[in-house]
Amino acid sequence: MLDKSHKASLRERNLLTKTSFLKDLTGPSLARVLDAATVFSFPARTTIFQEGEPALAFYSVLAGYVRIYRVSRDGRQADIRICGPGDIFAECLIYGGDAYRFSAQAAENVSLARFDMQDIRQAANDDIAVARSVITALSQHLLSTMDCVVNDRLHTAPQRVADYLINRCPIETGQASIRLPFQKNLLAGMLGLAPEALSRAFSTLRRAGVTVRGRVIQISDIDALRRF
Amino acid sequence: MLDKSHKASLRERNLLTKTSFLKDLTGPSLARVLDAATVFSFPARTTIFQEGEPALAFYSVLAGYVRIYRVSRDGRQADIRICGPGDIFAECLIYGGDAYRFSAQAAENVSLARFDMQDIRQAANDDIAVARSVITALSQHLLSTMDCVVNDRLHTAPQRVADYLINRCPIETGQASIRLPFQKNLLAGMLGLAPEALSRAFSTLRRAGVTVRGRVIQISDIDALRRF
DNA sequence: AAGCCGATTTGATCGATGTCAAATCGTGAA
DNA sequence: TTCACGATTTGACATCGATCAAATCGGCTT
Numbered sequence: 001m002l003d004k005s006h007k008a009s010l011r012e013r014n015l016l017t018k019t020s021f022l023k024d025l026t027g028p029s030l031a032r033v034l035d036a037a038t039v040f041s042f043p044a045r046t047t048i049f050q051e052g053e054p055a056l057a058f059y060s061v062l063a064g065y066v067r068i069y070r071v072s073r074d075g076r077q078a079d080i081r082i083c084g085p086g087d088i089f090a091e092c093l094i095y096g097g098d099a100y101r102f103s104a105q106a107a108e109n110v111s112l113a114r115f116d117m118q119d120i121r122q123a124a125n126d127d128i129a130v131a132r133s134v135i136t137a138l139s140q141h142l143l144s145t146m147d148c149v150v151n152d153r154l155h156t157a158p159q160r161v162a163d164y165l166i167n168r169c170p171i172e173t174g175q176a177s178i179r180l181p182f183q184k185n186l187l188a189g190m191l192g193l194a195p196e197a198l199s200r201a202f203s204t205l206r207r208a209g210v211t212v213r214g215r216v217i218q219i220s221d222i223d224a225l226r227r228f
Numbered sequence: 229m230l231d232k233s234h235k236a237s238l239r240e241r242n243l244l245t246k247t248s249f250l251k252d253l254t255g256p257s258l259a260r261v262l263d264a265a266t267v268f269s270f271p272a273r274t275t276i277f278q279e280g281e282p283a284l285a286f287y288s289v290l291a292g293y294v295r296i297y298r299v300s301r302d303g304r305q306a307d308i309r310i311c312g313p314g315d316i317f318a319e320c321l322i323y324g325g326d327a328y329r330f331s332a333q334a335a336e337n338v339s340l341a342r343f344d345m346q347d348i349r350q351a352a353n354d355d356i357a358v359a360r361s362v363i364t365a366l367s368q369h370l371l372s373t374m375d376c377v378v379n380d381r382l383h384t385a386p387q388r389v390a391d392y393l394i395n396r397c398p399i400e401t402g403q404a405s406i407r408l409p410f411q412k413n414l415l416a417g418m419l420g421l422a423p424e425a426l427s428r429a430f431s432t433l434r435r436a437g438v439t440v441r442g443r444v445i446q447i448s449d450i451d452a453l454r455r456f
Numbered sequence: 457a458a459g460c461c462g463a464t465t466t467g468a469t470c471g472a473t474g475t476c477a478a479a480t481c482g483t484g485a486a
Numbered sequence: 487t488t489c490a491c492g493a494t495t496t497g498a499c500a501t502c503g504a505t506c507a508a509a510t511c512g513g514c515t516t
Contacts, residue, residue, distance in 0.1 A: 079381075155300070
């Protein structure tokens with residue numbers, strides 16, 4: 001199931017260091033965490049872990065995208081989160097439980113840093129700076145998950161899409177062009193929509209000046225989109 | 229805006245100590261956190277804090293229920309969470325940001341322990357046991373919020389209600405009687421439903437042996453409910 | 457025990473989104 | 487450049503849940 005793995009290279013250590021999880025760590029605290037990382041590559045569609053398996057490790061995404069999802073009794077899947085470069089996942093199980101509570105799958109070819117739960121638990125116990133990094137990561141993740149709940153409950157599909165686009169715009173006003181970092185398929189799951197619903201949402205947004213061609217989205221007026 | 233406040237009494241300290249946030253703390257670590265608590269009472273419907281206000285404190289519920297929600301641009305409200313005795317809220321802002329990201333309102337007369345963010349941040353910095361308690365609390369909260377996202381996306385209203393009932397059943401099988409701890413109004417918000425939708429969900433569940441009279445719910449066969 | 461008022465249920469309707477099938481588009485390979 | 491196949495869009499429909507209004511219920515006061 002696993003591809004070849006290796007200790008993090010210098011380049012990979014640099015990537016990890018810039019991550020929001022590790023960016024506040026320095027010196028020996030940082031070194032200890034980096035030394036605990038093992039890097040794995042998975043081809044697209046690989047299952048990284050499944051709900052119910054013993055939760056032995058959590059991961060940080062170096063490259064590619066990972067889908068975190070759960071399967072219902074009748075076999076339908078719902079995405080909980082899409083993790084891209086810099087995101088960590090399953091970190092809520094460091095002190096949170098023995099088994100994974102959801103499944104993770106490579107949405108494309110991905111490269112991941114794997115952290116053994118025990119190692120990081122120990123590191124957090126020994127080193128307050130590591131514990132603080134864990135707290136910060138959990139806090140941010142929790143806040144964004146709460147945002148997700150509210151968004152689902154408060155906004156329609158076109159509004160959620162508009163929201164996503166606005167948040168990805170590098171600028172505040174005027175016109176912009178965005179290239180989606182992944183397939184629309186993934187975006188749909190991330191917004192809690194069927195792919196068809198995402199497509200329809202885009203076509204609803206045409207009247208707000210949104211043009212779609214493949215992965216490239218043109219926005220003629222960001223403020224108009226905001227008002228939608 | 230504030231009712232009278234006071235340092236936690238012995239009874240209140242006991243309540244707090246049994247909380248999942250503090251249950252693993254002992255000795256001076258525990259004492260330090262308990263000493264930081266101030267107890268407040270708020271009458272029903274009081275706003276405890278609002279989105280955007282400086283996040284100076286987080287809270288632990290001693291008695292009653294608190295609604296955590298956000299208001300959309302057009303004035304609709306969506307609940308993010310309902311906190312009852314033993315729950316803490318806004319703890320994600322200990323290291324997470326300067327302003328509240330949502331509002332909190334007393335759903336009934338409530339009694340809360342208030343913790344100054346700074347105090348607890350300092351305590352977590354000084355004392356690894358406190359940091360670990362914060363990590364555990366954040367982890368559990370995050371896991372339950374992720375469950376909430378998936379539930380919303382995967383299950384219909386009657387399924388979510390059935391789920392709620394099953395989780396509140398003290399036993400595993402057979403028949404049971406449950407008394408809702410709060411108004412149906414709150415339950416609806418908690419499940420992401422309009423009150424009317426909750427009512428209809430209950431009536432759909434009649435065919436699965438669920439009988440409703442006021443706050444009392446009779447379940448004739450828990451397994452049947454589970455299969456729903 | 458009667459009465460009151462807010463909470464809940466019910467009815468009618470509408471809009472939003474999921475589902476399935478068919479048409480079309482886009483991108484990577486040859 | 488062309489082809490082929492998977493990704494995306496579109497159409498037709500069914501369903502779910504929100505909303506508004508009206509009827510009813512239930513817990514509390516008197």
